[in-house]
Every structure is written in structure tokens, then in C-alpha cells.
Amino acid sequence: MEWIFFIIGIIPDLVEGLLTTLEISVTSFVMGLALAIVLAPARVFAPKPVSFIARSYVELLRGTPLLVQLLLIYFGLPSVGIKLDAYTACVLAIGLNSAAYQAEILRGAMKSIPETQFLAAESLGMSTAQAYRYVVLPQALRVAIPALVNEFVTLIKESSLASVIGVVELTRRGEYLVAYTFRALEVYVAVALIYFVVCALASQATRILEKKLMIPGYERGVA
Amino acid sequence: MTSTVLLVEGLKAGYGDRVVLRGVDLSVKRGEKVVIMGPSGSGKSTLLKCIVRLVEPWAGRIVLDGEEVTSNSVDLRKIRAKTGFVFQQYNLFPHMSVLRNLTLPLEVVKKLPKEEAERRALKLLRMLGLEEFADKYPLQLSGGQQQRVAIARALAMDPVLLLLDEPTSALDPELRYEVLETLFEIAKQGRSMLIVTHELDFAEAAADRLVLLDNGVVIEEGDPWEMIHNPRTERTKRFLVKIMRKSVSA
Numbered sequence: 350m351e352w353i354f355f356i357i358g359i360i361p362d363l364v365e366g367l368l369t370t371l372e373i374s375v376t377s378f379v380m381g382l383a384l385a386i387v388l389a390p391a392r393v394f395a396p397k398p399v400s401f402i403a404r405s406y407v408e409l410l411r412g413t414p415l416l417v418q419l420l421l422i423y424f425g426l427p428s429v430g431i432k433l434d435a436y437t438a439c440v441l442a443i444g445l446n447s448a449a450y451q452a453e454i455l456r457g458a459m460k461s462i463p464e465t466q467f468l469a470a471e472s473l474g475m476s477t478a479q480a481y482r483y484v485v486l487p488q489a490l491r492v493a494i495p496a497l498v499n500e501f502v503t504l505i506k507e508s509s510l511a512s513v514i515g516v517v518e519l520t521r522r523g524e525y526l527v528a529y530t531f532r533a534l535e536v537y538v539a540v541a542l543i544y545f546v547v548c549a550l551a552s553q554a555t556r557i558l559e560k561k562l563m564i565p566g567y568e569r570g571v572a
Numbered sequence: 573m574t575s576t577v578l579l580v581e582g583l584k585a586g587y588g589d590r591v592v593l594r595g596v597d598l599s600v601k602r603g604e605k606v607v608i609m610g611p612s613g614s615g616k617s618t619l620l621k622c623i624v625r626l627v628e629p630w631a632g633r634i635v636l637d638g639e640e641v642t643s644n645s646v647d648l649r650k651i652r653a654k655t656g657f658v659f660q661q662y663n664l665f666p667h668m669s670v671l672r673n674l675t676l677p678l679e680v681v682k683k684l685p686k687e688e689a690e691r692r693a694l695k696l697l698r699m700l701g702l703e704e705f706a707d708k709y710p711l712q713l714s715g716g717q718q719q720r721v722a723i724a725r726a727l728a729m730d731p732v733l734l735l736l737d738e739p740t741s742a743l744d745p746e747l748r749y750e751v752l753e754t755l756f757e758i759a760k761q762g763r764s765m766l767i768v769t770h771e772l773d774f775a776e777a778a779a780d781r782l783v784l785l786d787n788g789v790v791i792e793e794g795d796p797w798e799m800i801h802n803p804r805t806e807r808t809k810r811f812l813v814k815i816m817r818k819s820v821s822a
Contacts, residue, residue, distance in 0.1 A: 465661060468663065469663035469665070472624060472652055473725070474649045474677065474681040475681055487667050488665075565708075
């Protein structure tokens with residue numbers, strides 16, 4: 350029973366690390382989403398050269414390990430004169446990587462919006478950008494909610510890579526505790542449990558968000 | 573201001589290798605209501621879409637309200653904002669309220685201030701008996717109500733020409749009636765209209781001219797009553813018999 354009290358005892362310490370984990374996850378996610386909102390239409394609507402650049406970005410970022418990207422930004426960029434602190438490097442790496450995945454999610458969601466919606470916007474005299482901004486994007490984001498929340502959950506877990514470059518987030522906080530207490534099993538069980546609870550809560554939030562943002566009348570079926 | 577609002581000359585268009593329009597000539601005078609009929613695949617919808625270049629014409633000339641639609645330097649957004657297009661499947665924006673469906677194009681295309689856009693939209697909704705649905709969302713409405721909102725959205729832009737692509741064909745007979753009533757109401761107001769429909773009642777009672785399209789060309793046009801009761805060609809006769817049978821069975 351003593352191990353239970355030990356775990357309860359280290360929770361406040363781990364929660365401090367969790368706050369950093371959440372900070373990294375939320376910041377990177379928002380950054381990724383902002384970029385994805387530009388990348389996804391660039392792949393669908395933009396002229397070939399722009400579309401090629403957007404596609405190359407997505408392929409490159411998805412085709413290389415996040416850890417390598419993180420190390421490249423933190424240790425590689427200083428050799429070209431760009432020196433970032435560990436926290437910034439971490440947010441930047443995860444955000445840029447997530448942008449590629451979120452762009453693909455959004456592109457898929459955009460494809461699910463009937464082309465007639467775009468046609469209707471165009472027939473009213475809207476530009477492609479206006480049709481995207483007012484008609485396609487708001488509907489695509491609703492379709493993408495489950496996949497985007499899934500990406501956020503993945504991101505919470507991936508943020509543990511930040512510990513590699515010394516950012517004191519949840520996993521790193523756990524490593525410190527192991528170093529002090531030599532009780533790796535209990536500490537990592539507690540760390541895993543915290544990740545699990547946070548991810549479960551995020552998944553639960555999907556349902557609430559989906560319900561809140563559901564298009565009124567949608568439950569009756571799309572006309 | 574010319575008396576012709578739309579002029580189409582030698583219009584050819586298609587999709588890939590498939591030729592749909594093989595040289596269509598058509599004109600609509602200001603205030604005139606022209607009904608286009610024809611068997612499915614005859615090119616009716618393609619013709620309407622070519623007028624606002626939602627489908628790119630291959631050859632021919634289109635002049636709308638004095639502006640060359642087919643010219644390379646034309647401002648397509650301006651042309652489209654001048655017309656009101658009503659689709660068969662309504663194509664309302666489902667994530668916006670009925671009122672927002674009307675005010676959005678007024679604000680972002682016509683650049684009207686929010687209050688002015690709302691005032692104009694509400695006036696139109698009131699006129700078409702749709703005011704009670706202003707805060708509802710399209711998917712909460714029946715098909716007929718959605719189509720009437722789509723007509724209101726097109727009218728809100730104060731178009732020089734209203735283009736309606738089979739506005740009643742996706743609806744049950746009951747719902748068709750309420751949309752037809754709305755169309756009769758608009759027709760009375762003297763707005764120029766080009767309507768693709770198989771509604772013989774509407775063509776006979778409200779249209780100034782009936783155009784029959786077949787296999788991508790106009791095969792007959794004239795006074796609707798005359799064409800329906802004394803068709804000149806055998807092809808027209810056969811087509812009319814077919815749609816009469818259909819409307820009886822509906």
C-alpha cells in the first residue's frame with residue numbers, strides 16, 4: 350500500500366510538469382492548425398507551383414521522424430546563426446510537424462464538402478478565397494473535429510520528446526523524480542496514468558465539441 | 573441601357589470529349605420570362621451554367637447586361653453578382669442561418685454594411701413569407717422552404733437576370749406547389765428570368781417565351797401557349813406528351 354501513498358505524494362510535482370506539457374501541446378497545436386488552414390487550400394485550390402510547395406512540405410514533414418526534426422531545429426539551426434531556447438525549439442518542431450498532419454486532415458475534410466457548396470458561393474460572386482473562408486472552411490473544420498482532436502492527443506504524447514533537449518515537462522519531471530527516489534516503476538506508472546487521464550479527457554471533449562458545433566438540423570440528415 | 577439583358581450566340585460547350593451544346597442562340601429581353609425545356613442531357617443546365625461561366629464555354633458569345641461574359645478580361649465576380657442563380661438542389665450554406673445565407677453575399681460581395689444587408693434580407697424574407705425562418709438553419713426546413721430561401725438569396729443580390737435550374741424537380745408534388753407560387757409571385761414583378769423547368773403550368777401562365785432544347789441546339793421557340801397546344805415539330809410534340817404523362821403520374 351505504501352506505493353500508493355508514494356504516487357499520491359509525487360503527483361503535485363508531476364502536475365507541474367504536466368502544465369508545461371499542456372502548454373507545449375496547445376501552443377504547437379494552434380500553430381499547426383493556423384499553418385494547416387493555409388496549407389490545405391494551397392494544395393487544393395492554388396496554382397501548381399504553390400500546390401507543389403505545400404505538398405512537398407507535407408510529404409517532407411511526414412516522411413521524417415519528429416525527433417530528428419526536433420534535434421535539427423535545436424542543434425542544427427545554431428550553425429546557421431539561428432539559436433533557439435529548448436522550449437521554443439520544441440514548440441516550433443512539434444508545431445511545424447503537426448501542421449503537415451493537420452493539413453492532410455483538413456484537406457480530407459474539405460473534399461467531403463460537396464462541390465456544389467463552392468459552386469453556390471461562386472455563383473453569388475464570391476472569390477475563391479471568400480468561398481473558402483466563409484463556406485468551405487467552417488464546414489470542413491466541423492467534419493475534421495474528431496481527427497483534429499485525435500491529432501491533439503497524439504501531440505500530447507509526442508511532446509514527451511521535448512525531454513530529450515532538456516525541457517522540463519511531464520516525462521522529464523518523472524526522470525528527475527526517478528533520479529531522486531530510484532523508484533522508476535512507481536514514477537513511470539504515475540506519469541503514464543497522468544498522460545492517460547489527460548488524453549481520455551481530450552477524447553471526451555471531442556464529443557462535447559462535436560455536439561456544440563453540430564449544424565442545426567444535421568441530425569435529420571443532409572438534404 | 574439596352575432592351576436585351578442576355579444574348580447568347582453560337583454557344584458550344586461540353587465536358588471532356590462530350591459535346592453538350594452544339595451552337596445555341598438565345599436572347600432574353602429586359603423583364604422577359606423565358607422557360608427552357610428539353611429532355612435530360614439536352615444541355616439545359618450546362619447552358620445556364622455557361623451564362624455565368626460556372627462551366628467554361630468552348631465557343632460562341634455571351635453578352636449579359638451589355639458586358640461580354642465570354643471575353644477574357646471580364647470580371648467574372650461582377651458578372652455573377654449581377655445574376656441570381658438558383659440550383660436544383662438549393663445549395664444553401666447549411667452552417668449558416670437563413671438570414672445569414674442572405675446577408676453573407678450582400679456583405680462580402682456587394683459590400684453592404686451589416687445593418688443594411690440585414691434590412692434588405694429581412695424585407696425579402698417577409699415578401700416571400702419566410703420571415704419566421706430567419707433564425708432557422710437550412711437543414712431544419714423542408715425542401716420547398718429551402719428552395720424558397722435559395723430564391724430569396726438570389727433575389728437579395730438584385731440581379732438583372734434570375735437563372736433558375738429546375739427549381740422544382742427535386743421536390744415532392746406538394747412542396748413543388750409552394751415554390752411555384754413563389755415563382756409566379758416573382759414573375760409578376762417584371763424581373764427578367766431564364767428558367768429551366770418542366771412545369772407546363774408555369775410556362776403557360778407566366779412565361780413570355782418557351783424554348784425547346786434538344787441535343788445541344790434550340791429546336792423550337794415561341795409563345796408558350798402556342799407551342800404547348802400547337803407544337804410545330806414532331807419532336808416537340810413527342811417531348812410534350814412525355815412530360816405531360818410524367819406530371820400526371822406525379
